[in-house]
Amino acid sequence: MGLLEETVAKIEKLDQEKMNQAQERLDSLTKPPGSLGKLEEIAVKLAGITGELFPKVDHKAHIVMAADHGVVAEGVSAFPQEVTTQMVYNFLNGGAAVNVLAKQMAAEVTIVDIGVVNELEAENLVIKKVKAGTDNLAQGSAMSRQEARAALEVGIEVGKDLISQGANLIGTGEMGIGNTTASSAILATITDLSLDEIVGYGTGIDEAGLKKKKQVITQSLAVNQPQVDDGIDILAKVGGLEIAGMAGVMLVAAANRVPVIVDGLISGAAALIAKKLKPQVTGYLISSHKSVEPGHIKIYDLLGLKPLLDLDMRLGEGTGAVLSMNLVEAATKIISDMATFEEAQIIIE
Numbered sequence: 001m002g003l004l005e006e007t008v009a010k011i012e013k014l015d016q017e018k019m020n021q022a023q024e025r026l027d028s029l030t031k032p033p034g035s036l037g038k039l040e041e042i043a044v045k046l047a048g049i050t051g052e053l054f055p056k057v058d059h060k061a062h063i064v065m066a067a068d069h070g071v072v073a074e075g076v077s078a079f080p081q082e083v084t085t086q087m088v089y090n091f092l093n094g095g096a097a098v099n100v101l102a103k104q105m106a107a108e109v110t111i112v113d114i115g116v117v118n119e120l121e122a123e124n125l126v127i128k129k130v131k132a133g134t135d136n137l138a139q140g141s142a143m144s145r146q147e148a149r150a151a152l153e154v155g156i157e158v159g160k161d162l163i164s165q166g167a168n169l170i171g172t173g174e175m176g177i178g179n180t181t182a183s184s185a186i187l188a189t190i191t192d193l194s195l196d197e198i199v200g201y202g203t204g205i206d207e208a209g210l211k212k213k214k215q216v217i218t219q220s221l222a223v224n225q226p227q228v229d230d231g232i233d234i235l236a237k238v239g240g241l242e243i244a245g246m247a248g249v250m251l252v253a254a255a256n257r258v259p260v261i262v263d264g265l266i267s268g269a270a271a272l273i274a275k276k277l278k279p280q281v282t283g284y285l286i287s288s289h290k291s292v293e294p295g296h297i298k299i300y301d302l303l304g305l306k307p308l309l310d311l312d313m314r315l316g317e318g319t320g321a322v323l324s325m326n327l328v329e330a331a332t333k334i335i336s337d338m339a340t341f342e343e344a345q346i347i348i349e
């Protein structure tokens with residue numbers, strides 16, 4: 001059994017008894033039942049994930065998977081491929097949005113080169129390049145099945161390392177010019193939604209670019225015929241290396257009962273792949289923001305999640321995931337630190 005199969009096999013159902021206890025405890029606290037809305041839902045979910053009534057979120061780790069996409073040759077992005085490389089160095093220098101937000105949330109950031117076209121070198125970069133960018137998915141398979149598996153396993157390894165260092169909340173993010181095309185193709189494979197309901201402007205293409213992007217996706221599905229029940233086949237044919245890496249992170253977090261946050265469209269597409277590989281993984285996923293990309297809310301629906309934030313964001317990098325980390329931590333404080341009606345001596349006749 002390989003690392004992927006071992007990891008998938010370890011994922012269990014949530015601890016229902018602990019979830020019941022968490023709900024009971026929340027209902028005993030000094031507030032009308034349910035009045036803290038989604039914060040209460042998170043507290044219950046965390047109990048189910050960790051098996052603890054009072055789980056700790058004191059070691060937040062955020063992972064940014066970076067990779068390139070051959071499909072940019074079709075003119076589907078507003079920015080050139082080179083920006084993926086340039087942004088990796090920006091992340092490493094702490095100058096990107098995700099760095100700024102992670103600092104505010106006291107989250108450590110790990111940057112992984114899982115498939116950038118250029119050869120990168122930096123001390124604080126995790127280099128686990130599976131392939132120097134995907135092939136053009138409009139012309140054939142983005143990568144081989146073996147490469148898709150290898151990229152999933154890179155995500156598993158990176159996640160495993162952080163968990164062994166004590167990470168108890170993980171954020172997923174990415175950087176990859178062209179990756180909204182791959183993510184939309186994944187969603188289009190999995191659902192019957194029309195491309196008008198799925199495909200958005202990504203980094204900011206114009207109307208002609210949007211039309212072209214939809215044509216490219218239609219062509220990619222016709223050329224590749226991804227198999228809807230085979231997550232690895234979908235990844236290999238129309239996916240991306242960073243998407244596979246994030247799916248691997250989600251699987252290993254679930255296997256170790258660690259909550260993991262889904263970010264925007266691309267991270268959401270990774271969650272769809274993880275769900276194909278093990279449906280129970282969704283129990284371990286925590287939503288974050290709702291991206292401007294139209295397909296994103298459809299992904300949340302498929303995952304059975306509701307977004308926590310709606311900030312009109314469409315940056316990626318895991319910025320929404322990082323912004324949600326303090327909400328998750330807040331849920332742990334609510335369940336552990338609030339007074340009960342009994343403690344506060346509030347008697348309701």
Ligand SMILES: O=C(O)c1ccc[n+]([C@@H]2O[C@H](COP(=O)([O-])O)[C@@H](O)[C@H]2O)c1
Nearest residue numbers: 077176178179180202203264265291316
């Ligand atoms: O997370 C999102 O929902 C999101 C929406 C639009 C764009 N992005 C980011 O922009 C890049 C992909 O956009 P594009 O137009 O090149 O496909 C990639 O680096 C993503 O991180 C991210």
Ligand SMILES: Cc1cc2nc[nH]c2cc1C
Nearest residue numbers: 079083175203315316317
């Ligand atoms: C500048 C820039 C930063 C990004 N971060 C994530 N995707 C991005 C795309 C661009 C173009």
